[in-house]
Amino acid sequence: MNELSIMERFADPVLFEQLSKGELVQGALITTMMGMGITFVVLTLLWGVIAAVTKVINGTEKKNSGSTPLAAPAAVPAAAVQNTAPAAPATAEIGAEIIAVITAAIAAMENQSSTSNQLIIRKISRVSGNSTSWSRAGAADCIESRKI
Structure with a gap:
């Protein structure tokens, strides 16, 4: 007989009602940890992308500032x-x-x-x-x- 995992039983509405309090808590904790883990991974990737873009932008600003002088101020009437x-x-x-x-x-x-x-x-x-x-x-x- 194929035994279903706690998450498979947690996802099925019919089997969900048959779960004990301990299994409900275990399923809730697993779901919470998966959600928090995915969020942490996505935020870490987002931080990495922002850091990389910042380095690229700062690198191009340094290159541009070294090669071109500051523009002269506009003439005032x-x-x-x-x-x-x-x-x-x-x-x-x-x-x-x-x-x-x-x-x-x-x-x-x-x-x-x-x-x-x-x-x-x-x-x-x-x-x-x-x-x-x-x-x-x-x-x-x-x-x-x-x-x-």
């Missing part, structure tokens, strides 16, 4: 440059890449704004404190949303 403080102290504290990003943002804003809304940058300085730029922007958005 004359209206945005007038009445500004000298840039020498600001460039000593802020890197060229950050200045390029700020300049590009100003140029994009100038292209989108109307002629009556002129932007004049007086000073660029690093903000001190433990909060990040994202948290300060979120707090400002929260305050602005309550003014309406």
